Amino acid sequence: MKRIEVIGIEGIPEVSPGDDLADLIIRAVRAEGLEFLPGDILVVTQKVVSKAEGRLVSPDEVEPSPFAVEVGRMLGKDPRVVEVILREASRIVRMDSGVLITETKHGFICANSGVDASNVSASGRLLLLPEDPDASAARIRAAIMRATGVEVPVIISDSFGRPWREGIVNVAIGVSGMLPILNYRGQSDSHGVTLRVTQMAIADEIASASELAAGKVDGIPVVIIRGGCYVKGEGSARELLREPGKDLFR
């Protein structure tokens, strides 16, 4: 049998701007009586990364543009929140039925540019996506390497909606230390038939797997995937973005 463990790390304290997130994670892992092992992958939810990086905006500090006021009226949203969403966006993908789907400056297509009003402390501030989630992942990976001597790929995850299917799923918005896509093109399957176009978005599947031990309500922001189900590489979440020219759904 092939056995992978998905381990939710409890005991991460409330994260604040300026906190050393890697240090908090390493301490929490040790407090659980665990240590990082070769083959581990670390999945960290975007929320704690963004909080540690101070990616918070108070709506009171925001002056909405006339367009943000108009969009807010159309969608039934606070125009200051719309303004923050637009500032994070490079493009509006859809705008209808109270939903604002944008392409972020990183190239992610998601609701509200990934700006989140839930799960932020009582201050009522809005949480933005990390400025460069690959770099956030690389920093955590480097800190774990320094502190423990173990090479652990890091995925920053966030939950995005998708067309056609109900519900949100966790995907990888930052990757460091592993290939986000496994390319089976040209390999043979178990019957000797050549696989022609199979590219598995393994980093997204790992992000989704992490949800099983995390859970929105449980508030477990850090998960170790143990069992060596990755291929080493520098990696970047950009590899998971479909080229606009190849995307039939833009």
Added chain:
Amino acid sequence: MKRIEVIGIEGIPEVSPGDDLADLIIRAVRAEGLEFLPGDILVVTQKVVSKAEGRLVSPDEVEPSPFAVEVGRMLGKDPRVVEVILREASRIVRMDSGVLITETKHGFICANSGVDASNVSASGRLLLLPEDPDASAARIRAAIMRATGVEVPVIISDSFGRPWREGIVNVAIGVSGMLPILNYRGQSDSHGVTLRVTQMAIADEIASASELAAGKVDGIPVVIIRGGCYVKGEGSARELLREPGKDLFR
């Protein structure tokens, strides 16, 4: 900590039409020295389900319609394969750049109506999706209950592409015995902030997690997810399909 195991079951033999798949799975689980435990979820890949159910078509038996011939010429595909794809479809969603994305009669939106020419034995036959994957899941679940006395939800998984993001991911195309969507609407998160619109497509995330211990090339078609990360319910993969009227991307 919260610990979930993803266990790939090896030793499932080559599956043929008419095989008792549930029996093959139960035997393979026992041969691994395992038994089903309360809290387990069983994920079975579509391919073995379709094979056991005899959902195979030889292109030689198919007379392509004039439209299939035309589409085949446009997309560079065998018109007989196109004919099979069209027979499984209720609607063409996109048709461009060699890609044929359809809505299947079940309501799934995927490439080629889910018709697969890879991973089928040397006969060269095409493998169709199960006729009713929820019913396939329910049959396996009932057989496990009869044989072991344990209630194990079953997910039938398949790997689908998606807009905007590269690579395919495993999703749930059949569900029995669990809620496919966890609804956090109105619940509070760890900071007491009410979660407004969080519906996690947990069955899809479980299907994705199963890939970590399965793998296209390894050819492990059956995975146990152990650790009790589900909510009981009758369940249906139809709950994962977005209502056309609410889908901004149709």
